[in-house]
Amino acid sequence: MAVWGERLAGVRGVLLDISGVLFDSCEGGGVPIPGSVEAVARLKQSQLKVRFCTNESQKSRGKLVGLLQRLGFDISEGEVTSPAPAACQILKERGLRPHLLVHDDILSEFDKIDTSNPNCVLIADAGDAFSYKNMNKAFQVLMELENPVLISLGKGRYYKETLGLMLDVGAYMKALEYACGVEAEVVGKPSPEFFKNALQVLGVEAHQAIMIGDDIVGDVGGAQRCGMRALQVRTGKFRCEK
């Protein structure tokens, strides 16, 4: 415990990943990871500031939070930093009109975005919508652009559902990068801007915060590069051998 006391000295804020840390998702719902509902409750009763920092891009924040509430978590939409709203801000600032390759359940996040006559492609964890036809369309849109812009909501390799590991958006990002000869702009973890935004809303400095996640690259590496501390849980996609 003394070691933990040292490691956590000065921590005032906690950023919590969601998938693989709070729950494992499955078709149509999810299952809380044992102890996680109670852990969130205890954190919120403590002196620590808490924010949820997720790369979830298959569901809108509203749907995700609704699901977590039904599973027993004390969480509200305003406590969640997720990639889609961050991407919408970037799209507006830069006058980008995306061709969207996303899951139907997140389309509502882009309600106020002009998608006519696309000048970029935005991909998210589209699940079954990652058909050859849809990927080919995204590829063709990029190849027609003079300055192709590819925005990816996260770049995870895979995540864990109750039935097993599932390919994440990062794999499809790599496919389009290779086919089109472009480099994607990642919105979400491990992008420093994304962590900084979450910290700003939380009102703590990087050195006062700890990120808790199951992804060694997206959560742990990304947070550490921002000057935060980080802790990798042994749930979700955690695998001993890698």
Place this chain on the structure above:
Amino acid sequence: MAVWGERLAGVRGVLLDISGVLFDSCEGGGVPIPGSVEAVARLKQSQLKVRFCTNESQKSRGKLVGLLQRLGFDISEGEVTSPAPAACQILKERGLRPHLLVHDDILSEFDKIDTSNPNCVLIADAGDAFSYKNMNKAFQVLMELENPVLISLGKGRYYKETLGLMLDVGAYMKALEYACGVEAEVVGKPSPEFFKNALQVLGVEAHQAIMIGDDIVGDVGGAQRCGMRALQVRTGKFRCEK
């Protein structure tokens, strides 16, 4: 012409790419590229040895040759070097039992391959069979293997059909490489073994041969690295700007 005479001095054999050089494919068939039927006929009437060297992995050799014959080309199955038969030889030599992620039209090439209890994944240009579900299954098979082996029939970025550019197997190879942290073994152009095999069957040395193709990496670069000459046509996927 004097320049061409010098460039082609000592050439005894010609390797011809098929898609984008002889014809552009489309759903259910294809369209010959103007002049190509006559060019093949003239080459075959000349003193030059001719072989077709393709990365076609959506159709079996039999189906491809049947289509080309219907389009008017003088071509037979024995004149074609393609990745599936080369891959079958490798699978047998190394005792590999593949999980196949391929198009139905090429399944017959793997008739004599044991696919029970897979210890590797083999992908080809699967077209619409590159669904999320099928990609995820290939990913899961690789993640379960202690020594994951991924074999890709070619690594092309895209090819041209009559309706436009189409994502090729290379994009999906990159997706699986990234998700699983593996490096694929490529069977087909630009693999040196593949070119060497074609040259051996043709009975000419590398310095006596020229490769004609529309892919600057797969055809031209690959052939040059084997000591062959190469010529890029301005049909198929050729694009001035890239």
